[in-house]
Amino acid sequence: MTDQSADRITTREAAARLGVKPETLYAYVSRGLLTSRRAEGGRGSTFDPAEVAALAARARPAAAGQDAAPDGGGGWGRIRTGITLIEGDALWFRGVEATGLASAYGFEEVAEWLWTGELRRGIRFTAPEPLLAAARSAGDALPAGCGPMDRLRVAVLAAATADPLRFDLSQDAVLGSARGLIPTLVGALPEAGRAHRGEGRLAWRLWSRLTALPADEASLRVLDAALALLVDHDLAASTLAARVAASARAHPYAVVSAGLGALDGPLHGQASAMAHRMLAEVLERGSAGPVVAERLRAGQRVPGLGHRLYRGEDPRARLLFHLLGRVPAAADALAAARDIGTTAARHTPLFPNVDLALAVLSVSAAMPPEAGETVFSVARTAGWIAHALEEYQERPLRMRLSGTYQGPPPPRPLP
Template sequence: MPTTPELPRLTAAQAAARLGIKQATLYAYVSRGLLGRERTVAGSTFDPLEVEGFARARRRDSAAGPTETRTPTTGGAAGSPLMVLDTDIAQIADDELFYRGRPVAELIDRPLGEVAAWLWHAPGDAAESGAALLDSAAVATARSLVAALPRDSSLLDRIQTTVTGLAAVDPLRYNASADGLRRTGALLLAGIPRALSPVAAPHPASTAELLWPALTERAPTAAGIRALGAALMLLIDHDLAVSTLAARVAASARASGYAVVTAALGAFDSPLHGNASRAAAAMLAAVVAGATPGSALGAAIRDSGGVPGFGQGMYDGADARALTLLPLIAAIDGSAPTLAALDAVAAEVERRAGRLFPNIDLALAALALATGMRPDAGAAIFAVGRLVGWVAHALDEYEQRPMRLRPRGHYIGPRPRGLDRGIRP
């Protein structure tokens, strides 16, 4: 029988960084039997899948921890300020995702603009109303800015540039009111796919149809468009991700809609959030090209420091969004090799790590690979869908007391020099 390739082990520094703890805490977990390690002359090493599973368990325990572990002044777990904010947008219950009480799985075939208007408490279809407000010169400006970027610029670079371009020519860009925020959201939802697309937009067209040419050179199919539209819907909101919190912080300071989205994109453009599907796509592509699941997994762990596409601490089982999206990908012609690769990697992860399930990043990677999309297409899909959620959260924050998300720091640095002698620093 062929031997299973060993995954690259993590150093103590890498394991501690993955868990977000100090190395002393890492060794305390080892001494309590919570984590295994191997000692070599070069130092201690750790199994990356065991570390990943332990990280997921810690996130789940923190989310459901007893109230006495909460910090009274912040409402969050110790060391985690601003962990609890009221929200009426997304809820995860019994491993199912809901938007305002409606199962998201029931919304996947609805127009994104229609659901956006519902979440924004606005009449009609937000994408259609945005298209009516869009000036052709504004789209041309955004396209020219995108065209000036280097050829290898990422789709997120292009989205951020589009937001800047549309803002620069909008005379009402500083309208920091609820109506102004809804208007900006509608403009961006209609304008971003049009500015990114290399072809003229058909009319009428869904957000998925508009976005498709920016992601792949393949001709669109009904199954592909349906899967892309479902992905956009599934990604609207998911509790308080870091980008959503960034959007709320900007809205707390009464930033305009363009500034809110720009702030959110800054937190979103990161390997642990918006870009997570790219490493998963590379891993699946390697298996499709002939690599063994173990070697592809090992390379992904070596390059990203974790297991891309697996684990979501908000669920006890599998990520509900992945469970909804994967069957739609299976309906796309030619998707069988991609899904076979996904199943092979998932089986390898389960064998080595146990209860570590595929998440939405792996499903986005599979969608991109099955449709010939760019490797970073998942990030763009994620950003366009999450735009709807950012605006919904900003609208809610506009109704709260201004600047309420400005926390106070607790200084723990060195004592100012001269203070003991009565001299002000």
């Protein structure tokens, strides 16, 4: 058999041809979109140029304004949306910069802006008693040791059964369900510490579900801002799953369940947990150098750094780091995060992303590693609802992609 390794291309060349970062390239490999082979001598990976070219052709964006734009090769296309824009290392919610919204308003107010384009200052979400009772009862029936994400997924299903109006897809009905579901998710989580009454904001209630430490105003402000910043991020995998469910006219609880299902993987929802564990290890060892070195030696990426949608700073991380600077208890974790960034970016520019900022909050407040994913899920529920409201106005079942059949050619004899 002829050795064709000379015809293969390096990681850098493959990433350049696809217009992505190397870490995104390896995400394609883990998803089965590309195959890689170790280079001779075991240094780096190589790729089949024909396979890379085929993937580039499938991923090429469709014409602007096209609805779902599936092509014969299973391309991704584009979906019209008026919710979120990511452009020039900035994040915009309905045309307003997200960091500005999160600086001036709380999570509930930003969620209302995302849903309606109107700002309702001082709005607070309240869990209806039937939904909360059903969600808590379902959570109590789970086996011991279940994590917060298990409880959130079960809580959504249980709350749906307690809402007889869930099949009403009018905007007012969906918004009513959303305003009740989000605080139900928080209320279904077991309390880790004493509840903080504060102003009744959802972030205040969530804090006591994440840590036993008492809350201070500066830390609560960070959590509230994190929720507001994480409400949406364009068509991430979980949001696309939510829109597909909405396209089939699934009710809002099922839409959120679809989003949570897509979130439950190491490439999407668990990034903040990996950053938390790395940050805790840096604090324990006193330096980022050996921790970063061990990850690189094992062929792993350094979590919490870089983002495929931002060439420079993640604007969400920039605001959260600014707010964390006002939290005395976060000083050590913040210094460790900066040490990680400086160490890992010595040769290639890398900027901290929102996962590392969440890790600073969770480590400094003695939260479990899963806390960041919990914050992300509660916040992103608002975004999934916003996309569902938008999708309910589109043609039903429009997101029907066409598969490119690569099996044995028919007809074949009956086996």
